[in-house]
Amino acid sequence: MSTLFFIFIGALLVNNFVLVRFLGICPFLGVSRQLETAVGMGMAVTFVMTLSGIVTWVLQHYVLSPFGLAFLQTLLFILVIASLVQFVELFLRKMVPVLYRALGIFLPLITTNCAILGLALLVAQREYDLIQTVIFAVGAGLGFTLALVIMAGIREEMQFAPIPESLQGAGIALITAGLISIAFSGFAGLVPM
Amino acid sequence: MSNSLRMVIVLTITAMLSGLVLSYAYEAANTYIQRNEEAKLRLVILDVLPGAETYETLASKTQPEIPEDDVTLSEAPPTQQLIPVYRGLDKNGKEVGLAFIVENPGYGGLIRFIAGIDTRSNTLTQIQILEHKETPGLGSKIADAPFREQFSGKSIADPFVVGQDVDGISGATVSSKAVTDGLRTTIQEVMKRHGKRG
Amino acid sequence: MVFNLVKDFWNGVWDENTIFKLQIGMCPTLAVTTSAQNGLAMGLATTFVLVCASTLVSIVRKLVPKEVRIPVYIVIIATFVTIVDLFLKAGFPDIHAVLGIFIPLIVVNCVILARAEAFAGKMPVHRAASDAFGFGIGFMVALLVLGSIREILGMGTWFGMQVMPANFVPWSIMVLPPGAFISLGFVVGAVNLISRRSAAGSRSS
Numbered sequence: 144m145s146t147l148f149f150i151f152i153g154a155l156l157v158n159n160f161v162l163v164r165f166l167g168i169c170p171f172l173g174v175s176r177q178l179e180t181a182v183g184m185g186m187a188v189t190f191v192m193t194l195s196g197i198v199t200w201v202l203q204h205y206v207l208s209p210f211g212l213a214f215l216q217t218l219l220f221i222l223v224i225a226s227l228v229q230f231v232e233l234f235l236r237k238m239v240p241v242l243y244r245a246l247g248i249f250l251p252l253i254t255t256n257c258a259i260l261g262l263a264l265l266v267a268q269r270e271y272d273l274i275q276t277v278i279f280a281v282g283a284g285l286g287f288t289l290a291l292v293i294m295a296g297i298r299e300e301m302q303f304a305p306i307p308e309s310l311q312g313a314g315i316a317l318i319t320a321g322l323i324s325i326a327f328s329g330f331a332g333l334v335p336m
Numbered sequence: 337m338s339n340s341l342r343m344v345i346v347l348t349i350t351a352m353l354s355g356l357v358l359s360y361a362y363e364a365a366n367t368y369i370q371r372n373e374e375a376k377l378r379l380v381i382l383d384v385l386p387g388a389e390t391y392e393t394l395a396s397k398t399q400p401e402i403p404e405d406d407v408t409l410s411e412a413p414p415t416q417q418l419i420p421v422y423r424g425l426d427k428n429g430k431e432v433g434l435a436f437i438v439e440n441p442g443y444g445g446l447i448r449f450i451a452g453i454d455t456r457s458n459t460l461t462q463i464q465i466l467e468h469k470e471t472p473g474l475g476s477k478i479a480d481a482p483f484r485e486q487f488s489g490k491s492i493a494d495p496f497v498v499g500q501d502v503d504g505i506s507g508a509t510v511s512s513k514a515v516t517d518g519l520r521t522t523i524q525e526v527m528k529r530h531g532k533r534g
Numbered sequence: 535m536v537f538n539l540v541k542d543f544w545n546g547v548w549d550e551n552t553i554f555k556l557q558i559g560m561c562p563t564l565a566v567t568t569s570a571q572n573g574l575a576m577g578l579a580t581t582f583v584l585v586c587a588s589t590l591v592s593i594v595r596k597l598v599p600k601e602v603r604i605p606v607y608i609v610i611i612a613t614f615v616t617i618v619d620l621f622l623k624a625g626f627p628d629i630h631a632v633l634g635i636f637i638p639l640i641v642v643n644c645v646i647l648a649r650a651e652a653f654a655g656k657m658p659v660h661r662a663a664s665d666a667f668g669f670g671i672g673f674m675v676a677l678l679v680l681g682s683i684r685e686i687l688g689m690g691t692w693f694g695m696q697v698m699p700a701n702f703v704p705w706s707i708m709v710l711p712p713g714a715f716i717s718l719g720f721v722v723g724a725v726n727l728i729s730r731r732s733a734a735g736s737r738s739s
Binding site: 364474 | 602
Binding site for chain 1: 559619642643711
């Protein structure tokens with residue numbers, strides 16, 4: 144039980160996907176201008192991440208490892224993630240229109256979000272079991288959301304700040320991310336890894 | 337119809353070609369990858385066992401001991417692990433020492449290091465850090481000479497406690513303790529299994 | 535003709551530099567630039583994949599039906615990424631260990647798919663290759679610059695050689711995650727300043 148808790152906290156705070164592992168930086172900088180869209184993107188990523196974590200885990204354990212095909216990992220994982228995203232989009236549009244309206248516009252962006260593939264690769268590397276994988280994926284997804292929400296909150300305030308012209312946009316966003324990352328480094332050592 | 341057929345054909349051919357290319361690439365690379373790993377291991381083993389010309393691999397079953405003061409780990413089930421032990425032999429085939437790999441969680445992740453015991457004098461020859469994820473500038477100093485060298489020549493019967501017989505790295509107690517704790521327990525195990533009796 | 539190729543090349547190196555100007559492909563940029571050597575290695579690996587993938591995409595562009603082009607591109611990119619992964623593991627195990635999962639993650643570096651989709655899929659082979667080469671070099675230069683800054687300030691060395699005076703106290707934070715964000719932020723700001731100055735200069739003259 145405690146192992147699962149540590150995996151969760153580790154993915155959420157200590158090794159935050161965005162701020163410590165540098166996975167999913169593109170949406171982190173691109174979709175963090177408004178709080179509302181940040182939450183939507185975060186939820187969409189968490190959802191797809193958990194789903195793709197499960198699917199790639201099954202593939203790793205029942206196809207790649209038994210047949211010694213580990214070298215096809217990258218190819219297979221990215222294809223699975225790309226088709227999964229398409230499928231989720233179709234499914235949501237038909238079956239859960241409410242959710243589709245909230246998350247739909249973020250889904251096409253998710254295929255090239257390296258956090259999704261990164262999670263699948265990390266899970267395979269660490270040889271997690273299925274429950275650990277789910278916990279890890281949920282923690283990582285919520286950690287991504289948390290980073291995005293913090294960033295969006297700060298950026299909304301920053302709109303009216305007198306920022307040097309050259310640093311406007313990406314420059315100040317990166318420096319802000321650095322300061323948040325310093326705050327998050329305070330979580331290091333919170334759980335035994 | 338012909339269009340969708342063409343799509344299927346193109347996708348199939350692409351996937352097959354890719355699979356073919358990759359399996360060839362894998363075959364070609366794999367020999368080198370294995371040779372690299374063996375060469376690397378060989379180098380460190382002979383490095384920590386001065387005087388050794390060759391070595392043989394012995395398997396050792398150990399049950400990692402749970403430190404009493406570490407309540408957080410007490411719920412984790414004890415796992416049976418096979419750790420390899422390497423017996424270094426000189427050119428006459430006589431044993432000069434034992435080398436073994438220790439894995440213990442530190443501050444940022446697993447610390448992996450190799451240690452050598454001179455079995456004629458029952459002292460440590462040296463330790464070498466193979467892998468760690470400790471904080472650069474603090475815990476990463478476990479891989480630096482001042483910390484590592486204090487183990488060279490120590491008797492294997494020493495307590496290996498930070499603050500007593502081992503100087504820890506200031507600001508990185510967890511990393512230092514991970515090395516000493518791992519070393520202490522593994523030495524006991526290795527000597528119990530493979531040490532000369534009597 | 536030659537002029538066109540040079541223009542395609544320079545576009546990727548400076549005008550549309552992925553890191554400095556477009557801010558895409560940031561994950562590996564931040565993650566592996568703890569030293570100049572790592573930045574250079576990652577840059578070379580990405581350039582190789584980018585050039586090979588763009589060239590191949592351009593060669594097969596008339597054979598692939600429009601509807602399935604994206605999956606075909608992804609398979610092509612993933613194949614070259616795996617080849618690089620195996621090559622580094624076989625030839626340069628130390629670098630492979632440091633770059634870790636960021637080698638397979640080259641697959642989702644948006645730059646590669648973006649160039650395949652926006653340029654290589656429509657252009658003849660030589661232009662696709664020179665465009666890809668430009669973007670690759672631009673990416674590599676960005677990683678090298680960032681890696682150098684972080685290594686010099688964070689460890690006092692450059693490519694492993696001591697370059698700072700002996701009494702220099704390394705700023706450890708530069709090689710930690712926050713240092714990556716902060717130094718890239720300032721580099722992006724500096725590049726903006728330079729482009730702004732040169733744009734203003736060419737306008738007034």
